[in-house]
Amino acid sequence: MNTIALVGNPNSGKTTLFNALTGSNQRVGNWPGVTVEKREGKFKFNGKIYNVVDLPGIYSLGAFSEDEIVARDFILQNNPDVVINVVDATNIERNLYLTTQLLEMGTKIVVALNMIDEAKEKNIKFDIDTLSKKLGAPVVPIIASKRKGIDKLVKETIKVMEKDIYKRPHISYGEKIDNKIEKIEKLLQNENLKYPPKWIAIKLLEGDEYIREYIDSYICINKDSSTTKELSKILQQLKENNEDYELEIINKRYEFIKNITDKTVKRPDIPAETIT
Numbered sequence: 001m002n003t004i005a006l007v008g009n010p011n012s013g014k015t016t017l018f019n020a021l022t023g024s025n026q027r028v029g030n031w032p033g034v035t036v037e038k039r040e041g042k043f044k045f046n047g048k049i050y051n052v053v054d055l056p057g058i059y060s061l062g063a064f065s066e067d068e069i070v071a072r073d074f075i076l077q078n079n080p081d082v083v084i085n086v087v088d089a090t091n092i093e094r095n096l097y098l099t100t101q102l103l104e105m106g107t108k109i110v111v112a113l114n115m116i117d118e119a120k121e122k123n124i125k126f127d128i129d130t131l132s133k134k135l136g137a138p139v140v141p142i143i144a145s146k147r148k149g150i151d152k153l154v155k156e157t158i159k160v161m162e163k164d165i166y167k168r169p170h171i172s173y174g175e176k177i178d179n180k181i182e183k184i185e186k187l188l189q190n191e192n193l194k195y196p197p198k199w200i201a202i203k204l205l206e207g208d209e210y211i212r213e214y215i216d217s218y219i220c221i222n223k224d225s226s227t228t229k230e231l232s233k234i235l236q237q238l239k240e241n242n243e244d245y246e247l248e249i250i251n252k253r254y255e256f257i258k259n260i261t262d263k264t265v266k267r268p269d270i271p272a273e274t275i276t
């Protein structure tokens with residue numbers, strides 16, 4: 001059975017969408033080993049049954065909280081067929097931060113641009129086609145609480161599941177960081193790892209402790225290979241030079257978002273008298 005995961009910021013409307021999709025066909029439990037709530041359900045479309053998982057609400061896919069680790073491990077290890085990224089249209093810039101990290105994971109995504117009713121009230125306008133092209137994913141405006149746009153969302157999700165015609169955009173972190181990512185990625189390419197090589201490379205440069213520990217133990221177990229020796233050398237250097245690219249990477253993600261929203265999101269002009 002195909003699995004669809006719902007990912008989004010807290011209060012973006014994930015559970016509302018989950019309920020709209022699954023109705024009473026759902027159960028609530030816990031993720032193994034943690035107290036994070038797990039919601040799973042099913043829906044039928046064109047005679048086929050799909051599994052839906054409502055992941056915890058998160059702002060990022062780092063290792064900051066159990067919620068983030070549950071979400072990212074589910075996406076990277078359980079490999080859902082598609083991730084529906086629920087985005088609050090009234091707060092799109094902030095919400096797209098998570099989207100950039102989903103793009104980094106290389107996973108198939110569909111963006112559910114939710115709360116379109118509230119965005120309309122605030123006179124926020126979107127160029128959906130361009131937004132979709134620039135994100136390399138279908139963007140479907142919805143109002144989850146009124147069940148509007150859900151059919152279209154399901155159709156686009158299944159389309160992407162069956163054949164992903166979108167080209168995911170390349171996010172550049174600047175030449176220096178890009179080169180380092182590429183070097184680590186190449187080293188990891190033929191290793192038997194539980195996360196994608198490029199994603200691991202980004203996380204190592206961000207100083208993600210959880211991934212650092214994972215890689216350190218991988219090196220320890222496979223210490224006789226030339227690859228892990230080389231990797232170990234690179235990691236040692238990062239540590240010794242106190243290299244930390246976390247802020248630079250975060251800034252580049254926001255730059256990537258701004259480049260997109262500048263061209264695709266229009267807010268009403270602020271009346272001159274309110275600017276002091």
Ligand code: GDP
Binds near residue numbers: 010011014016116
């Ligand atoms: P979650 O934290 O992402 O699971 O968000 P919820 O599904 O709990 O929704 C947060 C709040 O937003 C709830 O009060 C919902 O009723 C409301 N909500 C969800 N979708 C919409 C929408 O499209 N429009 C509006 N106006 N409210 C919504």
Ligand code: K
């Ligand atoms: K609301």
Ligand code: MG
Binds near residue numbers: 014015016
């Ligand atoms: Mg929820």
